[in-house]
Amino acid sequence: MYDDQVVIIGAGICGLSTALALHKKGIKSVVMERSESLRNVTGAAITIRPNGWRALDQLGVADILRHTTIPLQREKVVSLDGERQQEISLYHCVGETRCLRRKDIIDTLYAALPPSTVKFSCQLESVKQDPHTTKPILRFMDGSSIIAKVVIGCDGDKSIVANFLNLAPAKMFSLCEVRGLTYYPNGHSLAHEFTSFKKDNLLVGRIPIDNNLVYWFCTQPYNLKDERIWKDPEVIQHNTLELLSNYPQEIQEMIKTTDMKSLSFKRLRYRAPWHLSTGTFSRGTVIVAGDAKHVMGPFLGQGGSAALEDAVVLARNIAQLGLNHVEEAFNRFVRQRRIRVLRVSLQTYFIGMLSSNSSRLKKFICILLVILLFRNQKSHMDYDCGTL
Numbered sequence: 001m002y003d004d005q006v007v008i009i010g011a012g013i014c015g016l017s018t019a020l021a022l023h024k025k026g027i028k029s030v031v032m033e034r035s036e037s038l039r040n041v042t043g044a045a046i047t048i049r050p051n052g053w054r055a056l057d058q059l060g061v062a063d064i065l066r067h068t069t070i071p072l073q074r075e076k077v078v079s080l081d082g083e084r085q086q087e088i089s090l091y092h093c094v095g096e097t098r099c100l101r102r103k104d105i106i107d108t109l110y111a112a113l114p115p116s117t118v119k120f121s122c123q124l125e126s127v128k129q130d131p132h133t134t135k136p137i138l139r140f141m142d143g144s145s146i147i148a149k150v151v152i153g154c155d156g157d158k159s160i161v162a163n164f165l166n167l168a169p170a171k172m173f174s175l176c177e178v179r180g181l182t183y184y185p186n187g188h189s190l191a192h193e194f195t196s197f198k199k200d201n202l203l204v205g206r207i208p209i210d211n212n213l214v215y216w217f218c219t220q221p222y223n224l225k226d227e228r229i230w231k232d233p234e235v236i237q238h239n240t241l242e243l244l245s246n247y248p249q250e251i252q253e254m255i256k257t258t259d260m261k262s263l264s265f266k267r268l269r270y271r272a273p274w275h276l277s278t279g280t281f282s283r284g285t286v287i288v289a290g291d292a293k294h295v296m297g298p299f300l301g302q303g304g305s306a307a308l309e310d311a312v313v314l315a316r317n318i319a320q321l322g323l324n325h326v327e328e329a330f331n332r333f334v335r336q337r338r339i340r341v342l343r344v345s346l347q348t349y350f351i352g353m354l355s356s357n358s359s360r361l362k363k364f365i366c367i368l369l370v371i372l373l374f375r376n377q378k379s380h381m382d383y384d385c386g387t388l
């Protein structure tokens with residue numbers, strides 16, 4: 001057992017960006033990741049909205065990432081049932097929106113950290129509080145332990161640190177999502193726009209990352225027919241093509257020629273907004289951030305950006321109050337983030353309910369609440385987490 005000052009659990013977007021934000025404020029941390037190497041393959045890509053770019057600017061990596069992806073000009077929703085087509089100009093009405101390969105964001109955050117910040121193959125098993133010193137004791141699967149001064153749980157939607165804080169487990173939507181990347185060696189000639197195609201209960205999104213690479217996803221009702229879908233890309237591809245058999249040829253072709261290694265299947269989870277409004281997200285010198293705190297559906301494309309915002313606000317508070325007053329810094333962080341995270345999670349939850357097979361009454365109430373609470377439905381992107 002040895003002593004470490006600031007221990008971050010999980011080297012996803014939140015853990016890496018929190019370590020980087022602390023590093024920029026002169027605070028050393030160590031990140032303990034359960035995987036053997038950087039988890040930069042799963043999940044294909046994510047869309048980053050203007051609020052996320054503001055956070056990346058503060059972390060000093062936005063310009064590096066801008067070189068990896070094109071700015072999107074428009075967002076289009078095409079109903080394949082023959083009706084409406086909605087279109088908004090992203091560039092003029094919303095601001096900077098780009099789709100990033102997860103590999104690029106993870107690799108860039110990692111490269112900006114001092115060497116040996118991340119320790120791999122370190123799976124947290126439990127957190128306990130030392131009854132004498134009240135310091136957190138972290139126990140890992142390999143039998144080792146650490147007494148930490150500060151613990152930041154960025155260990156995702158099945159967080160062990162959240163269990164220590166007695167947070168209710170994340171809930172599940174009756175929806176799942178398949179994601180993939182398709183590479184076009186001779187260029188794809190698609191417009192620089194985020195297009196969603198809707199038909200029946202399915203939604204397919206298509207977003208160019210650059211002139212050769214396209215990210216796509218398919219949101220569908222969760223209906224597990226074949227267990228192998230969790231692991232086997234062939235099954236993911238086969239099932240998706242079967243579901244989309246009456247979708248346009250170009251969509252089917254994109255899925256047929258997708259990079260098999262990039263395919264993933266995920267049941268969608270969320271932390272209930274009512275738990276976010278009342279939950280205790282820190283105890284003593286232990287706190288959660290990112291998906292461990294507020295996992296949300298992907299419908300607004302805000303989970304990753306909210307994790308980046310967390311990193312900036314958390315590091316700012318720790319730097320302002322110092323490690324000797326970290327409990328107060330955590331309380332301030334939780335207070336400052338509560339309304340922001342609650343609003344974006346609530347809006348996401350309503351969209352999730354509208355896309356799920358919930359009752360007509362539930363859907364009607366959701367529509368009413370969206371109209372009442374989110375008059376400007378794009379306002380979640382206007383948020384500015386402030387300077388680091």
Ligand SMILES: Cc1cc2nc3c(=O)[nH]c(=O)nc-3n(C[C@H](O)[C@H](O)[C@H](O)COP(=O)(O)OP(=O)(O)OC[C@H]3O[C@@H](n4cnc5c(N)ncnc54)[C@H](O)[C@@H]3O)c2cc1C
Nearest residue numbers: 010012013014034047124155156290291298301303304305
């Ligand atoms: C289908 C889908 C589409 C999405 N699209 C978007 C989008 O377009 N835009 C957007 O902003 N967001 C999007 N998101 C959300 C975004 O992916 C997440 O909010 C973001 O990745 C959260 O990062 P995180 O670091 O908090 O958690 P994770 O990415 O889950 O990282 C957690 C890390 O902790 C590690 N870990 C877990 N348990 C332990 C343990 N016990 N010990 C040690 N390490 C551990 C894991 O291996 C992992 O590396 C999407 C999510 C889904 C599911």
